[in-house]
Amino acid sequence: MDTGEIEPSALRGPYRAERDGGPRRGSEWRAPAPASAVTFSRRELDRILSLYGRKVAAGEWRDYAIDFLKDRAVFSVFRHACEVPIYRIEKNPRLERRQGAFSVISATGHIVRRGQELDRVLGVLDRAVRLVAG
Numbered sequence: 702m703d704t705g706e707i708e709p710s711a712l713r714g715p716y717r718a719e720r721d722g723g724p725r726r727g728s729e730w731r732a733p734a735p736a737s738a739v740t741f742s743r744r745e746l747d748r749i750l751s752l753y754g755r756k757v758a759a760g761e762w763r764d765y766a767i768d769f770l771k772d773r774a775v776f777s778v779f780r781h782a783c784e785v786p787i788y789r790i791e792k793n794p795r796l797e798r799r800q801g802a803f804s805v806i807s808a809t810g811h812i813v814r815r816g817q818e819l820d821r822v823l824g825v826l827d828r829a830v831r832l833v834a835g
Contacts, residue, residue, distance in 0.1 A: 738769040739794060741776070745819050749776050749790055752823055762787070788813070788826060 741749065756762040756778070764779040766786070773793040777786035789806040796802055801816040805825055814825040 738771055739774045739792060740769050741767075741774050741792060745792070748819055748823065752827055753778065756826075790823070 753762060753765055762778050762780065764782045766775075766777045766779070768775040768777070772795065773791050775792075776790040778788045778790070779785075780787050785808055787808055791804050791806060792802050793804070794802050796804075796815075797817070801818075801822070803817070803819050803822040804815040805813040805822055807813050814822050816822045
């Protein structure tokens with residue numbers, strides 16, 4: 702089979718390795734899907750980013766990072782990008798029936814608040830903005 706006569710796109714596709722017996726190369730390679738990482742729902746992420754926006758406007762927070770791990774989702778908040786996070790907002794579904802899936806953890810590792818409802822857990826961080834703004 703002369704590859705000069707064949708359309709290059711004919712060699713691509715999900716079943717190329719089965720068609721011609723060769724390994725997949727270059728742009729045909731696809732990374733395996735992550736093993737069901739825990740994520741924040743759209744509503745949860747909207748609530749967290751709303752709080753983050755208010756804290757940035759108040760000048761308290763400056764940067765954030767989101768990590769979707771196999772066992773938990775973490776939203777880390779930084780005062781400066783080069784520091785350790787001031788707070789970590791974690792969602793751990795394994796703890797949902799025990800202590801609650803959501804928790805706010807300080808820079809020292811102390812669990813500030815834990816619970817079933819995200820709004821109540823974030824209330825511990827939101828209070829400072831209300832006191833200053835009100």
